[in-house]
Amino acid sequence: MTAALDAGAERLLALDAAHAWHPYTSTLDRDPVYPVRGAAGCEIELMDGRRLVDGMSSWWCAIHGYNHPVLNAAATEQLGRMAHVMFGGLTHAPAVGLVERLVRLTPAPLQHVFLCDSGSVSVEVAMKMALQFQQAAGRHARVRFLTVRGGYHGDTFHAMSVCDPVTGMHGLFERVLPKQLFAPVPAPRFGQPCTDADIAAFATLLAERAEEIAAVILEPIVQGAGGMRFYAADYLARVRALCDRHEVLLILDEIATGFGRTGRLFACEHAGIAPDILCVGKALTGGYVTAAATLATERVATTISAGTPGTFMHGPTFMGNPLACAIANASIDLLLARDWQAEVAAIESGLAVGLAPCRDLPGVRDVRVLGAIGVVEMTDPVPMRAVQRRFVELGVWVRPFGRLVYLMPPFIISADQLVQLCNATRRVVAELGAGRLAAAAE
Ligand SMILES: *Cc1c(COP(=O)(O)O)cnc(C)c1O
Numbered sequence: 001m002t003a004a005l006d007a008g009a010e011r012l013l014a015l016d017a018a019h020a021w022h023p024y025t026s027t028l029d030r031d032p033v034y035p036v037r038g039a040a041g042c043e044i045e046l047m048d049g050r051r052l053v054d055g056m057s058s059w060w061c062a063i064h065g066y067n068h069p070v071l072n073a074a075a076t077e078q079l080g081r082m083a084h085v086m087f088g089g090l091t092h093a094p095a096v097g098l099v100e101r102l103v104r105l106t107p108a109p110l111q112h113v114f115l116c117d118s119g120s121v122s123v124e125v126a127m128k129m130a131l132q133f134q135q136a137a138g139r140h141a142r143v144r145f146l147t148v149r150g151g152y153h154g155d156t157f158h159a160m161s162v163c164d165p166v167t168g169m170h171g172l173f174e175r176v177l178p179k180q181l182f183a184p185v186p187a188p189r190f191g192q193p194c195t196d197a198d199i200a201a202f203a204t205l206l207a208e209r210a211e212e213i214a215a216v217i218l219e220p221i222v223q224g225a226g227g228m229r230f231y232a233a234d235y236l237a238r239v240r241a242l243c244d245r246h247e248v249l250l251i252l253d254e255i256a257t258g259f260g261r262t263g264r265l266f267a268c269e270h271a272g273i274a275p276d277i278l279c280v281g282k283a284l285t286g287g288y289v290t291a292a293a294t295l296a297t298e299r300v301a302t303t304i305s306a307g308t309p310g311t312f313m314h315g316p317t318f319m320g321n322p323l324a325c326a327i328a329n330a331s332i333d334l335l336l337a338r339d340w341q342a343e344v345a346a347i348e349s350g351l352a353v354g355l356a357p358c359r360d361l362p363g364v365r366d367v368r369v370l371g372a373i374g375v376v377e378m379t380d381p382v383p384m385r386a387v388q389r390r391f392v393e394l395g396v397w398v399r400p401f402g403r404l405v406y407l408m409p410p411f412i413i414s415a416d417q418l419v420q421l422c423n424a425t426r427r428v429v430a431e432l433g434a435g436r437l438a439a440a441a442e
Pocket of ligand 1: 118119120121123152153154155219224225253254255256281282
């Protein structure tokens with residue numbers, strides 16, 4: 001590949017290697033990076049001219065694909081008015097438009113919207129809301145959080161504390177991380193019933209420790225970066241009922257699942273329940289700029305506001321950033337204007353058909369599909385660099401992690417592009433199973 005790069009690309013790679021720290025990487029043993037010239041529709045164009053069909057939506061975000069004329073216009077128009085003003089003491093149409101849309105589209109009890117910078121921050125905000133709520137309600141011992149194993153909620157400290165203790169970073173930061181409570185990974189799969197036995201461990205932990213627990217925090221239906229598992233809607237419905245019984249708040253983290261990815265606008269709709277606090281992010285701006293939001297019910301907001309000190313204690317500098325809000329509004333309107341359910345359903349059946357043959361390949365533990373998410377789970381960790389390079393050779397952008405090769409393409413992907421993604425995935429999985437993409441290639 002390097003041979004085809006011009007001097008500009010060579011220099012860019014050299015400077016990158018010298019100074020840019022990429023996600024979860026070492027500065028010594030560097031993962032290769034592929035220089036990108038641009039992206040449009042469902043394609044990422046590398047600087048050597050190759051075009052890759054995007055299978056990642058840039059980590060759940062780019063639901064409309066890249067360089068979308070409607071989102072570009074919204075951004076440009078907003079830039080002509082103002083990129084940013086502080087949200088303390090000022091307000092503006094983009095932010096008000098966004099909070100109105102979020103209240104309208106999410107479950108009815110959620111009425112108050114706190115805009116913030118990123119998914120992890122929205123989780124921190126949600127956890128602070130739960131703590132302030134319990135404090136204001138006079139339940140001062142309720143300072144812990146209960147969750148399930150296999151979760152992922154972000155990389156900041158309180159968010160990390162509720163990530164899976166094994167795949168998360170608990171060991172590394174043990175001395176500073178708050179200790180939370182963990183029930184087992186939800187056993188019943190999506191589409192299956194949830195029995196009393198399936199929820200027993202969770203129910204017992206909650207009942208025994210309720211007096212210490214401020215809130216339960218979960219990713220609804222899809223456990224994302226913690227393992228790409230899809231669990232029973234009935235499990236979530238039972239969690240809601242148990243939280244009510246023990247007067248514990250329920251925080252749902254829809255940062256990955258929100259805005260249609262699972263086939264419903266929000267994944268909690270599969271269970272027909274509403275949380276007390278909801279986090280959204282990622283696809284909120286269609287993948288254009290970082291923005292997130294934490295929504296709270298009337299009861300949560302009122303209790304916090306009537307308590308001491310009478311204010312919610314958070315306020316990011318870039319809160320309600322007009323540029324981000326204008327793009328988010330355009331992205332939401334664009335999604336609702338299209339038949340996104342049909343798009344996601346078509347991706348779901350395309351992934352189901354395209355990935356099913358992987359089940360019979362050696363080294364494959366499981367194949368599962370929900371909405372616009374397709375997962376091939378291997379029995380062993382995949383050699384990421386070799387697999388990544390092979391996918392690029394095959395003209396697609398797929399970035400596996402751990403034992404998981406997974407696809408979550410933009411909703412606008414064409415039928416042909418989806419076939420290309422699935423074909424490449426089958427081929428790479430077959431080569432992995434045949435031992436032809438060994439770690440030696442790392
Ligand atoms: C990505 C993600 C986060 C963290 O969001 P950032 O924007 O990366 O901080 C939190 N929760 C879930 C479920 C996520 O998928």
